[in-house]
Amino acid sequence: MDEKERQRILESAPVGTFALLAVVLGSMVIAWLFLYFGVFIPRGIIH
Amino acid sequence: MQIELLIQKCQNLIGQAVDFVHDFIRQSRSVHIDDLERKWINITLSVIGLMIVIIVLDALIHNIRPPSKVETIDSARLHLSKEFAESNLGVQLDGNGDVIVRMVAGRYSFFPKHIAVPAETKLTLRWVSMDVLHGVHIPMTNMSTMIIPGYVAEITTSFPKPGEYPVLCNEYCGLGHNHMWSNISVIAKEDWKAPVQNFAKKEPDNG
């Protein structure tokens, strides 16, 4: 692991993190929409 | 003379504020944020924005809100008030034919102990507590509210599916908290018969 390789890694964009979190956030949004429209709203009026 | 002085002061203040904001933004630009992190921040903000939009629109258009009618009542004199006298509790039709349910929460039960309401109908439930904090929740429905002594908790909801439901206290109210529950029968709309009581006026008499 020479210095140039180290520098390249330090400058590189964290694509793995982005992909991981995009999946996590995406599934959170889907789960939220499912609970909101699938479970909460059908349970009746509320105010 | 003071007025000019005052206006002068206001202008200075506004001037300072504007300069401050410019300075704030200029400095923010100097902070290095990785492009991918900036993209992530924008995506997160848009997801949060999506949820906020759904919630706010549902609140404004479909009136999907938590129960929040602020109305005080003297919880010590409930039994002496007209609206929450023992004979006036339970399910009734109010002036314009809407179903209204008045319940008293007291350690350790909800009074009256069994009520029958129509399914798929807009119901207004008014809960009061005669002693401490209670919470009431009918599982699998949106009928959920806190009951605070000194306040009337009014919630408007409906029960889509007929059936027998327990009415559970879900706020710690003493050592008998897990014994505090009662029953509600949600009857299909057509089979439900309105109780024969007289039209009690809805305006609360604070006793």
Place this chain on the structure above:
Amino acid sequence: MARLFILLALLNPLIAVAGDSGSQIAWTQDTIQKVKSGSAERGKNLAETCKPCHGLRGEGTNVEIKDGETLPAIPALAGQNPFYMFKQLRDYYNGDRLHESMSSIAKGISEEDAADLSIWFSSLALPIQEADNQDFKKAKTMVSQGDGKRILPPCFTCHGADGQGEKIDIPSLAGQRSDYFERTLMQYRSGERHNDIYSRMRLIAKQLTKAEIKDLAYYYQQLR
């Protein structure tokens, strides 16, 4: 007996007010202040007139047969929750609770007297009745666990783990005369006694069998 009630009803205009409100007493700020400002010494002197029936130390009596005549049980007052006692005296005064002698006696007791008496009797120790070696298994389960099937909360959750009563107006039961305890629950059960707000005690008493009531009466009498 029935004629007496009608007589009392006519005499007392207050009875017909809010028929089913259970009681006129409400624990508002000033009512609480009235009870708290009661003085034990004045109560001690006033209590002299209560001794003939309620006993020298407010320990009450069970049913007694004296020269061929059965005398009804008289409740123990010692150690009672002051707010509860104040409410009973005022319920007698207002006619929400009826008793052939207490109703008329209560007429002579003003609010200050009621507060003084309540503070005085609550300062006494809870009465200790003779121990009873019955095993109160059924009573103990009712007191500590209640009965989920009949939605009966355990007695101790309101009346306190040692039957000492609880803030603000829940009565103490420990050491209470068993005959009086039984008579009270039976009156709640039949609805003859109706000064409990929103029929809280009546709804519970209606679901108890006579045997259970007797069991509980003896259990609480020996509780110390």
Place this chain on the structure above:
Amino acid sequence: MVSPADRKLTIFHLWVAFAAFIVASFLGEYQVLERSGFIPALDSPTVYFASVSTHGVLMGFVLTTFFIMGFGYYTATTSLNTPIWNPKLAWYGFWISLTGTVMAAVPLLTGKASVLYTFYLPMQAHVAFYIGATLLVVGSWLWCAVMLVMFRQWKQANPKQPVPLAMFATTANALLWVWTSVGVALEVLFQAIPLALGWIDTVDAGLARTLFAWTLHPIVYFWLIPAYIAFYVFVPKQAGGYLFSDEIARAAFIVLAVFGLPIGFHHLYMDPAQTSSWKLLHGVGTLIVSLPTLVTGFTVIASLEIAGRLRGGTGLFGWIGSLPWTNPMVLSVILSLLMLILGGFGGVINASYAMNAMIHNTAWVPGHFHLIFAGTTVIMYFAIAYYLWPMLVKKPLFSNSLALVQLWTWFIGMGILTTPWHVLGLLGQPRRLSSMVYNTLLTLAWKPYELAMIFGGLIMLCSACLFIYNLVKTQLSPAPESFIQEIEYAEPIRPVAALPEYLNDFTLWNRVIAVLMAISFGIPILQFFFMDTYGSPGWGY
């Protein structure tokens, strides 16, 4: 080099914290066992609710406050390289807080204060409980004073220099706590204590809940921030890499402190004492405050990615495998972030305004906060303890592999405990039941989940004992001749060049907080003094 006196101050705080933790862990397992009805002989509401109150106070107030104070002192002295300012005041804070804890513990354990750790006026506990809680908070204010003075002194000594990130975040936490504790202090000083002493006869329960809601959210950020400090300043270094961005870390701490305060009404959605528009304003604020957590997630995982690649990881996710999983700090951050995903999601559901009706005061709520506090936060408390103990006692950690086992068992136990708990919440089981006596089919559906929770709790109890065992053995083992271990703070990849002053100081943010609090709490609190409210007398329980 940290002076023995400062080390002693730190370790005293940490031992009180973890003593409270282990006692409360046993209570936690008892509660799960009692509630499930698995052993009918255990059934007793009196003991159960005394236990829940004690478990809540010990975990929520004692473990957290003492750990944060101890960790704060050690961070301040090591990151600023100066001895702790005014140690006498620091020790006063310790003894006041400890007295308060003992004073509250006595009524709690004798069943005289079974009003849970959220007080629930107009129910009344013994006055010693309220006075004890107040002293605990007053003691922690002295810690805040020490942190703020050391921060101010360092800035004067180093003008225009960026304050070390660890100290910056600790000071942000101290400031957040001063703002946070005002709400509960007002409620206890003007309502709970006067009612308990009989100076007043009635209290307004609506006002009491509103004041407590002021404290109820930012206090969880007060607990969470030390975990985030470890995320930013220890984890990158331990993983063999660098902190991805120092400025973003500071911004995240600021947004947490500033936006964590004015959003308390998501605890009062179902309350009749506040209108729906105030609740909506607070609800929107609550959703916005998930931003710093998501940004923290990105920055920390990015730091881990860089570290993993430096250790030879390649491809999109290859860096995950090449991370040093046998380093307790790295293992616990991975487990902590996993729990943060589900715990955070539970929080967003709670925060979603009207949807709160679905799970308000149901078992979903304890499922959520056990996952995000007892999981995400407390597992980082463990990691920090494993990292600091060798430096505090000048001896190597007793067993690294035992620490890894402990962290894994805590994570697995948490999963088995909280997953059924969330399901019970969706099935409508209310919170805080000492036994299931409802005579309905619903309670039968709850049975299997409650039994599963016993095993989750059991695993966590064993894990808690392993943790204490490891620390005690570390402290009692013989001291090697030369054992040198110094604290290492992560350096950012890009050295912090021109740091704007507002990312290096709090005067601006204090004003912003004051304005936000005035907007979001001003009217909702004043309304109680302008409408004719009715007080409720004190009740027993």
